Amino acid sequence: MASLSEEVLLVVKKVRQRKQDGTLYLMAERIAWGPEGKDRFTVSHLYADIRCQKISPDGKAKIQLQLILHTGESTTFHFSNESSALKDRDAAKELLQQLLPKFKKKANKELEEKNRMLQEDPVLFQLYKDLVVSQVISADEFWANRLGDMNNSDPTPYNNKQDVGISGAFLADIRPQTDGCNGLRYNLTADIIESIFRTYPAVKQKYGENVPHNLTEKEFWTRFFQSHYFHRDRINTGTQDIFSECAKQDEKGLKSMVVQGVKNPLVDLLSLEDKTLDEGYGVSTTTPSTSNANRTVKESSNAAIIKRFNHHSAMVLAAGSRKGQAAQMGTRGILTSSSLLLNPFFSLAIEYEDLQRENRLKTVALNLKKSDRYAHGPVPLQSQHYTTSQDIINSVNHIRHEMVNYKPNLTQVLSSTAASSAITALSPGGVLMMTGTQQAINQMIPTEVQGELKHLYAAAGELLRHFWSCFPVNSPFLEEKVMKMKTNLERFQMTKLCPFQEKIQRQYLSTNLTGHLEEMLQTAYSKFHVWQTRRMLRKT
Amino acid sequence: FSAEDEINLLVIVVDVNPIWWGQQAQREPELTLSKCLDAVMVLGNSHMAMTRTNKLAVIASHCQDSHFLYPNKNWRGGDNGGEDASSSGDGKYELLSVANNLIAEEIRNVMTKKVEGRQTFLLSSLIMLSNWHGVSYRYLLMLPFLFSVGQEIKSRILVVKAAEDCARQYMNFMNVIFAAQKQNILIDACVLDSDSGLLQQACDITGGLYLKIPQKIALAQYLLWVFLPDSEQRSQLVLPPPAHVDYRAACFCHRNLIEIGYVCSVCLSIFCNFSPICTTCETAFKIQLPQMVKPKKKKLKQST
Numbered sequence: 001m002a003s004l005s006e007e008v009l010l011v012v013k014k015v016r017q018r019k020q021d022g023t024l025y026l027m028a029e030r031i032a033w034g035p036e037g038k039d040r041f042t043v044s045h046l047y048a049d050i051r052c053q054k055i056s057p058d059g060k061a062k063i064q065l066q067l068i069l070h071t072g073e074s075t076t077f078h079f080s081n082e083s084s085a086l087k088d089r090d091a092a093k094e095l096l097q098q099l100l101p102k103f104k105k106k107a108n109k110e111l112e113e114k115n116r117m118l119q120e121d122p123v124l125f126q127l128y129k130d131l132v133v134s135q136v137i138s139a140d141e142f143w144a145n146r147l148g149d150m151n152n153s154d155p156t157p158y159n160n161k162q163d164v165g166i167s168g169a170f171l172a173d174i175r176p177q178t179d180g181c182n183g184l185r186y187n188l189t190a191d192i193i194e195s196i197f198r199t200y201p202a203v204k205q206k207y208g209e210n211v212p213h214n215l216t217e218k219e220f221w222t223r224f225f226q227s228h229y230f231h232r233d234r235i236n237t238g239t240q241d242i243f244s245e246c247a248k249q250d251e252k253g254l255k256s257m258v259v260q261g262v263k264n265p266l267v268d269l270l271s272l273e274d275k276t277l278d279e280g281y282g283v284s285t286t287t288p289s290t291s292n293a294n295r296t297v298k299e300s301s302n303a304a305i306i307k308r309f310n311h312h313s314a315m316v317l318a319a320g321s322r323k324g325q326a327a328q329m330g331t332r333g334i335l336t337s338s339s340l341l342l343n344p345f346f347s348l349a350i351e352y353e354d355l356q357r358e359n360r361l362k363t364v365a366l367n368l369k370k371s372d373r374y375a376h377g378p379v380p381l382q383s384q385h386y387t388t389s390q391d392i393i394n395s396v397n398h399i400r401h402e403m404v405n406y407k408p409n410l411t412q413v414l415s416s417t418a419a420s421s422a423i424t425a426l427s428p429g430g431v432l433m434m435t436g437t438q439q440a441i442n443q444m445i446p447t448e449v450q451g452e453l454k455h456l457y458a459a460a461g462e463l464l465r466h467f468w469s470c471f472p473v474n475s476p477f478l479e480e481k482v483m484k485m486k487t488n489l490e491r492f493q494m495t496k497l498c499p500f501q502e503k504i505q506r507q508y509l510s511t512n513l514t515g516h517l518e519e520m521l522q523t524a525y526s527k528f529h530v531w532q533t534r535r536m537l538r539k540t
Numbered sequence: 541f542s543a544e545d546e547i548n549l550l551v552i553v554v555d556v557n558p559i560w561w562g563q564q565a566q567r568e569p570e571l572t573l574s575k576c577l578d579a580v581m582v583l584g585n586s587h588m589a590m591t592r593t594n595k596l597a598v599i600a601s602h603c604q605d606s607h608f609l610y611p612n613k614n615w616r617g618g619d620n621g622g623e624d625a626s627s628s629g630d631g632k633y634e635l636l637s638v639a640n641n642l643i644a645e646e647i648r649n650v651m652t653k654k655v656e657g658r659q660t661f662l663l664s665s666l667i668m669l670s671n672w673h674g675v676s677y678r679y680l681l682m683l684p685f686l687f688s689v690g691q692e693i694k695s696r697i698l699v700v701k702a703a704e705d706c707a708r709q710y711m712n713f714m715n716v717i718f719a720a721q722k723q724n725i726l727i728d729a730c731v732l733d734s735d736s737g738l739l740q741q742a743c744d745i746t747g748g749l750y751l752k753i754p755q756k757i758a759l760a761q762y763l764l765w766v767f768l769p770d771s772e773q774r775s776q777l778v779l780p781p782p783a784h785v786d787y788r789a790a791c792f793c794h795r796n797l798i799e800i801g802y803v804c805s806v807c808l809s810i811f812c813n814f815s816p817i818c819t820t821c822e823t824a825f826k827i828q829l830p831q832m833v834k835p836k837k838k839k840l841k842q843s844t
Contacts, residue, residue, distance in 0.1 A: 368807055370820050373792045375711040395562020399573060402565060403651035406574050408644050410585075413578045414760045422758035426765050431754060432780040 010095050012088045014081040017043060024077055026095055029103070031067070033077065043075055047103035053096050055089065063089045065096075114143065123458060130459040130496070141466075141484075168316050170195040188221055198319040199312075202246040254311050257318075444511065449504060453513055456496060460517055463489055467524050473531065486528045493521055548770055549595040549695035550587045554580055554609075556600045558651065560703040560733070571732075571756040573651075579760035580700060581643060584610075585636045586768055595693075598643055600650050609646045610639050696726035696748065698767050704734050717742045728767055732756055737786060744785045747771070751780055792820065 010026040015033065022035040022042075032044040049069050056064040063085040066076045077092075079085040118125045132139045170192055197204040203224070210220060425431040467489060470482040501514050554577065561573040584596045598609040697720070720727055726748040729739040735752055743750035753762045766779055788797040791812035802811045807821035817824050 366807060366821060368821055370792075373809060373820060376790075376795065391563070392559050395560075395566075396558045397562075398565055399558040399562040400652050402572060402574060403648055406577070406644055406648050406651075408578055408581055408640050409574075410578055410582055410640070413575070413582050414758065418755060418758040419761045422753075422755060422761035423765070425754060426762070426780065428778060432751070433778075 009099075010091060012079070012092055014079070014085075015088070016078040016080045017075065021080070024092065026092065026099070031096070045069060045075065047096075047099050050096075050100055050103075053093065053100070055093055065089055065092055126455055127458050127462055130455055131462065131492075167195065168313065170199075171312070199315045200246065200250075202249040206246060250311060254307065254314070257314055445513070446507075449507075449513075452500060456500060456514075456517060459496065460492065460520065463492055464520060464524060467528075471527070471531070482528065482531070486525070489521055489524055497521075547593045547595055547693045548587075548591065549597065549693055550584070551597045551599065551695060551697045552580055552584060553599045553601055553606075553697060553699045555700060555702040556602055556647070556651065557703040558603070564702070564733075568756065571759065575757075576700070576702075576732075576759060577643070577647060579763055581640055582760050583698075583763040583768060584639060584643075586764060588636060588639065589633065590768075596639065600647060602650060607646065607650050609643045609650075612642060612646050694724075694770070696728060696770065698728045698730065699739060700730050700732070700763075701736060701739060702732045704736070710738070713738055713742075717745050721746050726771055730759075730763060730767060732759070740783065740785045741787070744782065749774070749779060750783055 007028045008025055009028065010024075012024040012026075015022055015024040017033050017035075020035050022033050022038075025032045025034070025041070029048075030044055030046045031050070032041040034041045034043075045067060049071070051068050051070045054066040054068065056062060056066075063079045064076055065079070066074055068074045079089045079092075081088055118128060128142060132142050197207070207220060215223070426433065463485065467482065467485040470478045470485065473479050473482055497514060497517060504513060556573065561576075565572050580598065584598060588594050588596050596610065600607050600609050717727065720742075725746065727739075727742040727746045728748040729736070729743050729750045731739065731750070731752040740750050742748070749766060751762065751766055753759065769777060786797065788799055789801070789810050790796060791798050791801055792809045793811055793813075796812060798810070798812050802814050803809070804811070804818040804821060804823060804825075806823045807818060809818060809820040811818075816826070
């Protein structure tokens with residue numbers, strides 16, 4: 001039966017399930033059905049287990065709602081109240097529609113996360129295959145360390161969503177189409193709506209005020225597009241438009257922006273303006289630019305367009321930097337003046353060396369005491385042989401004597417035996433050619449064997465990491481884990497390492513590829529053994 | 541451009557350290573300096589005989605200086621060298637006999653000159669290593685001006701080395717090696733006695749061949765087999781593979797070759813042990829020594 005603390009959201013009577021009359025209860029976390037007259041629920045499903053719901057088509061006589069679970073099972077409820085079956089069913093359906101998504105996310109999230117991790121990281125995937133699929137360790141142990149605190153934390157960090165910027169042309173992209181009879185169709189997508197709201201907060205405010213109380217959404221947007229606020233040549237005629245206030249607000253905003261000045265010197269068009277009376281955007285100072293006095297209509301409409309463009313651009317820029325301003329300034333492509341001036345390219349363009357003050361940095365001179373050390377080569381200073389001066393004199397005299405009558409004797413330079421032995425030494429296999437035959441190990445082993453070896457190393461490394469992280473063993477959980485890991489290691493050795501060794505032996509590869517792996521496993525075993533004996537001793 | 545326009549210059553530098561050769565003559569009389577020079581001459585002749593446009597230069601590297609054996613100041617150059625050349629009478633190509641005679645004459649002069657200065661040389665004082673390099677390198681630089689414009693000269697240097705390295709000329713030597721590398725000049729080395737780390741580096745950096753020959757009496761064979769082909773031809777031949785070169789630095793305090801050391805960040809001098817003051821630039825350093833390890837060690841597994 002339902003626990004008393006469960007909140008019941010909806011009760012529907014006269015719902016049949018499996019040809020039995022009963023009542024359907026929708027609770028906070030599950031949906032349940034109990035037969036008529038009985039207290040207990042025979043059918044109860046958590047929303048998290050439900051994959052989706054289906055309803056029978058509208059024309060059918062039987063009004064049914066089917067729940068399909070993740071496991072594939074389905075449960076069908078037949079609404080049999082003559083008067084209100086359809087309403088009941090629809091009510092149930094709506095409620096489920098709202099509830100299911102909330103729970104769905106939590107259940108699948110883990111699986112999704114796991115799948116994503118496996119797909120993104122092929123090494124992890126291989127490790128998973130090696131260890132879990134071949135049942136060396138269980139899936140839970142595998143995921144124990146990796147999922148971390150995913151279940152506890154807020155889902156938003158995992159969304160990895162980036163903030164979307166605002167396209168400067170979002171209004172132009174709307175591209176109205178004629179709908180055949182003197183009207184225009186504007187296609188508004190959610191993105192465009194969002195852009196409009198972000199750029200013009202005044203419009204958002206209006207939307208909040210008027211929808212859905214006064215206007216439907218459709219009407220609101222129709223009015224928006226019709227209003228002079230939106231159109232190019234808007235001259236604030238003060239019509240009774242819900243958007244006239246927005247226009248006024250925009251004016252205020254623009255003025256304040258203008259007063260603030262432009263912080264960014266390089267987007268600044270100030271320097272091109274000769275007659276700057278104001279800070280740059282207009283010529284007149286005192287009267288607001290919407291005043292029609294002293295101006296022709298054309299001039300004022302031009303000014304209005306230019307003003308609108310400027311305002312639009314400024315708002316787009318401002319909207320982009322409005323969010324997360326502190327963190328993202330300077331990285332979102334909106335160049336702040338400070339970041340620009342640090343940029344070497346720009347500082348080259350705007351700075352002249354000889355116009356700046358001379359500020360030489362204080363440098364410290366390099367003070368080398370024994371600079372001859374650098375000149376000395378890697379040969380040790382001690383010389384190997386010493387000869388007596390008498391020896392030297394003898395040698396020099398001997399040579400002199402020899403060379404006094406030197407005459408080249410080019411026909412007797414080489415004897416054939418000497419020549420042939422030299423040739424043997426230089427031929428492949430000879431004394432001098434030996435180093436070339438040593439091939440790198442990775443050229444002698446076929447690539448599949450290399451790949452398998454890599455996988456073995458990855459799997460062994462993972463297991464060993466779990467094993468060694470248990471030490472020092474100071475809790476019963478760690479004790480259990482260490483013993484489990486040892487059995488896992490042994491199982492790994494038996495199921496993976498030994499067949500691999502046999503395989504390479506069969507291929508007559510004489511190199512010892514698995515020696516190191518075995519050494520690592522052996523170290524682990526001996527450590528376990530030591531720990532176990534110590535434990536025994538402590539107990540006795 | 542055709543191969544005829546390309547001039548291949550071979551510069552052979554022979555180490556004629558009299559002390560080493562004098563002792564060698566007493567140790568192993570099979571290879572004397574005369575025999576060595578004969579072998580070098582054979583190589584030179586072969587090189588010139590390969591193509592008409594091949595050029596040769598031979599330099600003798602003595603204790604304190606080097607000398608051009610060929611071409612030298614007695615060489616008139618061009619084709620009129622045959623006037624004062626005593627023809628060998630065996631119908632040899634004149635250029636070769638001229639060259640041989642010049643080399644012989646000059647080496648006689650060099651070796652019989654009275655050696656000035658102190659008579660007490662250490663065997664390891666092959667100071668010439670930089671001098672001859674400088675000489676030969678300067679020669680190589682001048683060559684483009686000796687020939688007409690439009691002729692490409694590809695040059696390489698072969699060093700026939702007998703005595704040991706001298707560490708004092710290390711810097712000059714390294715500079716020469718890098719200059720040669722920039723100019724695409726190969727440095728080959730044929731070493732008779734003891735391995736030379738400097739020449740190994742030179743060969744490795746410039747792309748030449750380093751060979752320490754096992755049998756000195758077969759010097760001519762080794763020279764012809766390994767060092768006669770030029771760099772293009774070498775790619776088609778099976779020649780001894782390059783040796784592993786030890787590029788380890790030597791610490792400034794003991795001159796030991798080290799793999800891991802301490803480098804002063806101010807003057808870049810290398811030490812094998814930490815000392816709080818760098819002895820070259822006298823900068824003081826502090827370093828965090830690793831924490832004392834507790835007796836009950838935690839064995840942390842390094843994952844593969």
